[in-house]
Amino acid sequence: MPTTSPQRSLELWGGLECTVVRIQDSYRNQIEETGHHRRLQDLDAIAALGIRTLRYPVLWETVAPDRPEACDWRWHDARLQRLRELGIAPIAGLVHHGSGPRYTSLLDPAFPDLLARHAERVAQRYPWITRFTPVNEPLTTARFSALYGHWYPHGRDVATMLRALYHECRGTLLAMRAIRRVTPEAQLIQTEDMGKVFSMPNLRHQADYENERRWLSFDLLCGRIDRRHSWHQAFLEAGISEAQLAEFVDAPCAPDIIGINHYLTSERFLDRRIRDYPEPFHPNGHPRYVDVQAVRVPQVDGLTGPDLRLREVWERYRLPIAVTEVHHGGARDDQLRWLKQVWDAAAGLKQEGVDMRAVTVWSLLGCVDWNSLLIERNGFYESGAFDVRCDPPRATAVAGAVKSLAHTGDFDHPALDGLGWWQRDDRYLAPVPREGEPRVIRTHRKLLITGSTGTLGRAFARICESRHLQHELLGRADMDIADPASVQAALLRHRPWAVINTAGYVRVADAAKEPERCFRENSVGAEVLAKACAELGIPYVTFSSDLVFDGSLGRPYVESDAVAPVGIYGQSKAEAERRVLQACPDHALVIRTSAFFGPWDRHNFVHLALREVAAGRPFEASDGVMVSPTYVPDLVHSTLDLVTDHEKGIWHLANPGMVSWYEFARQAAQQAGLDPGLVRRSADAGRAVTALSSERGLILPGFTNALQRYFRENTLPWEAQEGSRAVA
Template sequence: MNDHSVPRQRELELWAGPECTVNRVGDRYLDQMRYSGFERRLDDLDRLASLGIRRMRFPLLWERTAPNGPASADWRCAEERLQRLRTLGVQPIAGLLHHGSGPRHTSLVDQRFPELLAEYAGAVAERFPDIPAYTPVNEPLTTARFSGLYGTWYPHGRSDREFVRCLLGEVQGTMLAMRAIRRVNPQAQLVQTEDLGYTTVATPRLQYQADFENDRRWLSFDLLCGRVTREHPLWNYLRHHGASEDELLAMVDEPCPPDILGINAYITSERFLDDRLTLYPEHLRGGNGRDAYADVETARVLGAHIGGFQARLREACERYERPVAITEVHLGCTREEQLRWLGQAWTSAQHLRDEGLDVRALTVWAAFGTFDWDSLVTKEQGHYEPGMWDVRGGDDPRPTALATLARELGHGRKPSHPVLEGPGWWQRDLRLLYPHHGELESHAVIGKPLLITGATGTLGRAYARLCDMRGLPYKLLTRQDMDIADPASVAAALDRWQPWAVVNTAGYVRVDDAETDPRNWRENVEGPLVLARACAERGVRLMSFSSDLVFDGRKSQPYVETDPTAPLCAYGRTKAEAEQRILAVAPDTLMVRTAAFFGPWDRHNFVTQALAAMRRGEPWHAAHDQWVSPTYVPHLVQTSLDMLVDGEHGLWHLANRGAVSWFELAQLAAEAAGLDRSLVHARSGAELGQVACRPRYSALDSERGMVMPTLEAGLERYLDEVELPA
């Protein structure tokens, strides 16, 4: 029974899945489920079920389960998890190959590949005859491009002939796999996924190339549906590059049309071809051997907004007249942009259903995040993008705001997060990296604001700058706008601007002067406490800041959140006092302990001043007897904003990972900048004229999650972004 003959369900379903790519690069396998820990945590299935999902894209991958063939398969992991899904009432869609090339004894260009995949598929069906749906090969066309045309993944082909062989092997394998499965379970559905990015051109001269790419994107579906006849626009292309007439016509004679077409739509998949080469840097210039052109993301140059989910779903529905589903929704970006991408995808699917198109579901993808997709999973660098859960906290993944939104969608509730109202970066003019082609469409930033105190300070200005980049409405407040130590002033400001959250960067920061200045207590204890009470009364989220100077330095290992405080100076005492009082009256506050700022936008931080002196050939004196965790301001701001959007609360340590003395920091910065590190001279803190007593060792670590990048990464970004004086 084909699913398209069944009356459409009453409501859009929520599905979900973990990123499960097991791709091969040379002789190495890169395994997303190992990186994310999904392979170890059975209770991840409970987490997914709690969202209200109906189906799960379930990885039952060939390379992991039967690397030496079905006869020696290890079914234990799958058995345990499938049983848990039955208990939870979630139906699996079994994925057998996900951007992979199979076990070591085969590959996508192996003539035996289709039969070997079918052999494994039949063994899966025999072992688990109640699995209702399958995706034997995820995104065959996309995988064939990266494995056979671009040389990215194994077998690293770089020709049209190898691309065609990879694609035909995957499609033939899918057909044979479904026949083997249906011999056991005749009702098994084929849910076939593919990325359907659309190509646009700047000038008519390149329209022929766009037409080819826009025809090619349908090939996996067309082949499965038996549409690639002699009249197909790519028949001659396939024949010219190695496909035999017999194998193409065999797929026409015995098609295997998908029961549900799964559309994976990504911003980066929408491409723009431009022969105006002078507009683009050298690394983007290429061509097809006939014409030279740049191939860039459409959103970065086209003035009009891309069609995205709605356009791709509509095309698929109209072309095949079969049910469709969005089978991957993920965006590696800041949290509010991830929320907007998911929210807009859901809205698009609902609109198409309202028009009468048979859109079945939306799949929240990369439930536990993705690793190293910035390098197309060719390098193990640990670059992580969180999903609905952030796995950097160990064996207890931390839910993000995406999990909250997905749960609201899955249980039929109206999404509630205030940042959803705003447009995504792909709808604002900052998306453009090059002169826009055609009339510019751009949406204004809207929504409830953040209030940011401390308009004259480094941190306050950094939050304002990055809120601009992220499309987060905000008000940057001076003391005249809101005096945090004056209850009437605070109440008036909160009532006037009606914020959803407040970021309090105001405070007394002169550590040595704090020993005798009474303003230290007013600005670091009294003011933050007044603000916390007012926010708690109104249900407004609050983020406030503390310091590594709450510790006495007696530890020899970095301090974590549960270590007792014992400040040595007046500044540290006010910060420790404020922590306790604020969390007592407003326990939902996100209290951030951090340390030793350096950043690219102000000239007064330690690293900027040290490098400026060394560029002038002057010596720089730095303390060798005080160890800290230097914090790159943009990393702090971006991470803490994500956590604020997540609704995170309580005490968190946010500092770049690493422990160095001030002397070593100056040396590291000099070396990274290509300067003479011998200009850095070691001195004691006393020799540098410090009045307040500072801890010998105040490096920070976190037991709640390693969410901040390393110090080395911070220095690298700093040197890329620093604004040097003219």
């Protein structure tokens, strides 16, 4: 008889980042910030991936924000009804990193009873829901809210943290009792972040302390915190009585499924040797030791990872386990690698006999500002299976992986041939001497990049190296892109999984003198590559320019605006677009960009301007032409994400923001600490706006942010040279 593989027997769940957190007197709602509050159709897109179980919010703060009895169910009614129609079973979350509505808090003795009343109302209104998470990650929330002071009520001591944790867990106990009075078969899916702390020997006491603390929410709910428990006395000293603890011992509320959330930041390493670490990781006061991601230090190699943490949970509780959050906020290839690693870890444990039930793809719609734990409002967005910066949200390669997991129990992508940053030797915070060759994965699946002598081609090679994407960077001697025979031979020789064409004629001012050469390199070459990629079914990316527009529209151009090039260079790019999309409509991505500048070359506008100003010489720039400067690292990273996602058609990639060349140079000089007065307006014949915006999605950070990062990342001095330069 055929047997079911562990991958196929694992369930695939999904989840939406839905935190409603209070910081001082302000609330943040991730459902609003990712736009899901206004898009019912998101649920249809999720269902199309094959997900049939979804962690979904029915949050207390959004149902009854002002008074316990004043409930507004309209938003939830519409969405939960749609989930029923789609055949998706929700796991209802009632409090997600919150402290409750304004009339209560984690330190309010009435919090548990009030939460139970909300839970009972949810069960009565939606009696068909059978799985609940009354409080998401209670220990993590208690730490961030009552020990570290990040979130309301902003406590900063252990006793306050323990009181908050007690109220959350008692709220969970009472909530499940109330729910089960309505729905006797209701299950508790109790989630918690699960990591581990490692240390140098002289900090082992601190690591042991934190490693015992990590179990507190599960231990409390399972009735384990009796007089023999190492934290029993700490609870008493925090004001939690023997009788209050005994309530859990006498009538435990053990989870039906333990939900484990594990991130690359969940495992930590403690070290007193502060000077051995880069300054950003130094502590700002007591205690005097660094607390860094464990994967960043070599001392714990082989001791970290989701499989080890999940096995510890199983050995301690012997209860069914689900991974209830899998999310990584990095580059698309690392998102795929992390999902694959966690899925394979869970499947492997299931094969060993661990009662693993499911893996949950978290943040399906991404999340906002979690890199600052929601404390800062920078709009820092991390995409998930969908990118909500696009309207409607755009499916990413993660969505493709989810769909494959749902239908086959596995997925593949060429990006998986590389190692995640947490697996490579360059991840360490300090150089580590290594014996032998660095760990690599050999594969025939490579990117092919043209333009080895150009700024953009070299930038792609550099960033592919940093992202562990195997690639070949070719020059004219390796492949003449305008020669069909040369292109076909190179593609058959390298067999790439995608082609990125950065080659072409770039001397805009000289194009009118060499129109034939300009069209051959920009139009013919791009078309020849497109035809060859179309024949082989290879994704293809080529670059166009804002100069396909004449600048007369008076606003930034979007993808659907009609092209109207003025000069030869713009005409060659417009013709390239037409030919490429005609030759390769199913696989070609044409990226229009503008005025790019980067930290690794001297041949960009910012470097030229700063070189002159640093030498005390005037620098002239046009104040009549408005552009969208584009930071090369952002352009390359986003392009790699898009080709990984198999996007096609025309896409505008520029850092949002519109400035004249003159203002661009002034801002750069000012940020460099130079005299912006040396930047002078050149004589302009007229005004034009060739800035780019996008109707497909603004996926690059803003211009101001990009310029700030340029100064942090620039590797080249602004050497003084003779002669000034005017830029039109």
